[in-house]
Amino acid sequence: xxxxxxxxxxxxxxxxxxxxxxxxxxxxxxxxxxxxxxxxxxxxxxxxxxxxxxxxxxxxxxxxxxxxxxxxxxxxxxxxxxxxxxxxxxxxxxxxxxxxxxxxxxxxxxxxxxxxxxxxxxxxxxxxxxxxxxxxxxxxxxxxxxxxxxxxxxxxxxxxxxxxxxxxxxxxxxxxxxxxxxxxxx
Amino acid sequence: xxxxxxxxxxxxxxxxxxxxxxxxxxxxxxxxxxxxxxxxxxxxxxxxxxxxxxxxxxxxxxxxxxxxxxxxxxxxxxxxxxxxxxxxxxxxxxxxxxxxxxxxxxxxxxxxxxxxxxxxxxxxxxxxxxxxxxxxxxxxxxxxxxxxxxxxxxxxxxxxxxxxxxxxxxxxxxxxxxxxxxxxxxxxxxxxxxx
Amino acid sequence: xxxxxxxxxxxxxxxxxxxxxxxxxxxxxxxxxxxxxxxxxxxxxxxxxxxxxxxxxxxxxxxxxxxxxxxxxxxxxxxxxxxxxxxxxxxxxxxxxxxxxxxxxxxxxxxxxxxxxxxxxxxxxxxxxxxxxxxxxxxxx
Numbered sequence: 113x114x115x116x117x118x119x120x121x122x123x124x125x126x127x128x129x130x131x132x133x134x135x136x137x138x139x140x141x142x143x144x145x146x147x148x149x150x151x152x153x154x155x156x157x158x159x160x161x162x163x164x165x166x167x168x169x170x171x172x173x174x175x176x177x178x179x180x181x182x183x184x185x186x187x188x189x190x191x192x193x194x195x196x197x198x199x200x201x202x203x204x205x206x207x208x209x210x211x212x213x214x215x216x217x218x219x220x221x222x223x224x225x226x227x228x229x230x231x232x233x234x235x236x237x238x239x240x241x242x243x244x245x246x247x248x249x250x251x252x253x254x255x256x257x258x259x260x261x262x263x264x265x266x267x268x269x270x271x272x273x274x275x276x277x278x279x280x281x282x283x284x285x286x287x288x289x290x291x292x293x294x295x296x297x298x
Numbered sequence: 299x300x301x302x303x304x305x306x307x308x309x310x311x312x313x314x315x316x317x318x319x320x321x322x323x324x325x326x327x328x329x330x331x332x333x334x335x336x337x338x339x340x341x342x343x344x345x346x347x348x349x350x351x352x353x354x355x356x357x358x359x360x361x362x363x364x365x366x367x368x369x370x371x372x373x374x375x376x377x378x379x380x381x382x383x384x385x386x387x388x389x390x391x392x393x394x395x396x397x398x399x400x401x402x403x404x405x406x407x408x409x410x411x412x413x414x415x416x417x418x419x420x421x422x423x424x425x426x427x428x429x430x431x432x433x434x435x436x437x438x439x440x441x442x443x444x445x446x447x448x449x450x451x452x453x454x455x456x457x458x459x460x461x462x463x464x465x466x467x468x469x470x471x472x473x474x475x476x477x478x479x480x481x482x483x484x485x486x487x488x489x490x491x492x493x
Numbered sequence: 494x495x496x497x498x499x500x501x502x503x504x505x506x507x508x509x510x511x512x513x514x515x516x517x518x519x520x521x522x523x524x525x526x527x528x529x530x531x532x533x534x535x536x537x538x539x540x541x542x543x544x545x546x547x548x549x550x551x552x553x554x555x556x557x558x559x560x561x562x563x564x565x566x567x568x569x570x571x572x573x574x575x576x577x578x579x580x581x582x583x584x585x586x587x588x589x590x591x592x593x594x595x596x597x598x599x600x601x602x603x604x605x606x607x608x609x610x611x612x613x614x615x616x617x618x619x620x621x622x623x624x625x626x627x628x629x630x631x632x633x634x
Contacts, residue, residue, distance in 0.1 A: 125325065131423070133322035135397045136329045138364055142357040143336050150343060164339060168331045170607065175327055175596035177568050178589070184568065203328040228324055232364070258569045330601045337603035427601035429614040434604070471618060 118181045121201025133228045154241040165250020173255040188284050224278035260288040347437045355445035362449020382489045398423045415479045422475040438462040440475045457482040496581040504608045505570030507534030511611040594619050
């Protein structure tokens with residue numbers, strides 16, 4: 113078989129089936145609204161959105177790997193670039209920029225140039241503590257965990273809170289070795 | 299969101315922002331994963347299938363109410379349909395095309411009841427990747443779409459009961475989904491006066 | 494004659510989550526398939542340890558005198574493998590197609606629970622179509 117060449121984010125996005133972003137945006141809005149009604153506390157909604165993102169992330173990573181032909185990344189720097197340029201593009205049709213690396217190369221920022229989740233959205237006074245896009249941080253955390261990377265993902269800037277961009281801080285906590293953990297109870 | 303030289307332009311209020319033209323796209327997968335999570339979350343909040351249906355319908359209703367506002371303004375030049383067939387065709391054509399990328403396969407009048415209409419789709423977009431477990435019987439995730447339809451109709455002044463059903467098709471491996479619309483009496487009475 | 498005897502999918506802990514046989518040869522009962530899956534899981538892991546150089550990700554092809562076994566392991570640790578006629582072609586491609594079907598009709602199904610046995614009607618339908626297509630390609634040559 114011919115060697116498998118990784119595809120660019122644009123190439124993948126051009127080849128996958130797409131839907132109108134408004135269906136996606138409005139459905140996400142409906143989810144946030146349900147959570148606000150069910151959970152009442154904004155802090156709980158943030159947690160639940162992160163959890164839902166995590167659930168999506170652990171499933172979505174396989175599709176990402178299958179359709180992008182990406183193989184193992186050599187280091188966390190490459191991983192971050194791949195998420196920003198291929199991952200975001202492939203699913204949301206937008207790209208992110210990777211900046212603000214720390215000296216160890218284990219934590220960086222993903223800055224979103226565009227964000228389909230927030231079209232039509234403004235936070236009312238009662239929801240000022242809401243991280244409306246918290247599902248995204250969960251998705252990244254869940255997806256990376258499935259390829260043996262434990263991360264912490266937090267919001268640094270959020271335009272719905274008056275900032276000038278969407279910025280996610282991704283910090284690599286530990287890389288779990290790939291060897292099979294042989295346990296007695298298995 | 300409008301990109302200016304690769305930077306996001308900031309608006310002080312969402313109302314200052316020009317209305318999206320609705321041409322932006324995301325991958326079907328992104329929507330499918332999100333929808334799947336919507337269903338999974340709601341499963342944790344209910345005790346039975348009827349409740350799950352109701353909650354998915356509620357989520358859809360919220361989408362439908364917004365879709366009506368947005369599309370009437372953008373696609374219809376601020377005109378809203380006031381007649382029964384007009385609003386049904388708006389749902390079957392405009393709403394379907396913008397949300398699902400195609401006009402619905404069919405719009406029919408119920409043969410047994412005057413107040414019933416059916417919009418059918420061979421393969422509803424939300425059901426594309428979903429297999430219903432045997433123990434869930436006739437449950438259809440199209441309840442979400444039924445909710446969208448009800449949200450549009452209700453907010454346009456056409457209250458109705460809307461439900462989603464699998465209908466087996468001859469010669470087809472998979473059943474199609476029919477969105478059954480049963481209008482409230484007042485709608486039919488008003489419509490009769492307008493003739 | 495069928496090129497493929499059977500297909501296995503095993504989760505990252507070695508549990509069999511999908512098994513299907515094609516044709517009459519090599520058919521096995523539930524216990525045998527479960528046992529074979531967990532054996533293969535271990536053998537695959539051992540093969541990584543056996544590698545004289547680092548960066549080995551396990552057996553991809555096992556050839557015997559009367560069958561071939563092709564294995565694909567995703568980076569997330571799920572293994573897909575087919576047992577087929579010796580010399581059957583395009584199996585890597587077929588496994589890749591099966592992986593994509595898995596991401597569509599299993600992972601996007603809200604009623605599928607991760608790591609659990611796969612019972613998804615749409616996955617079965619699309620899988621049969623993919624295998625059927627593969628057979629036609631073989632017959633056409």
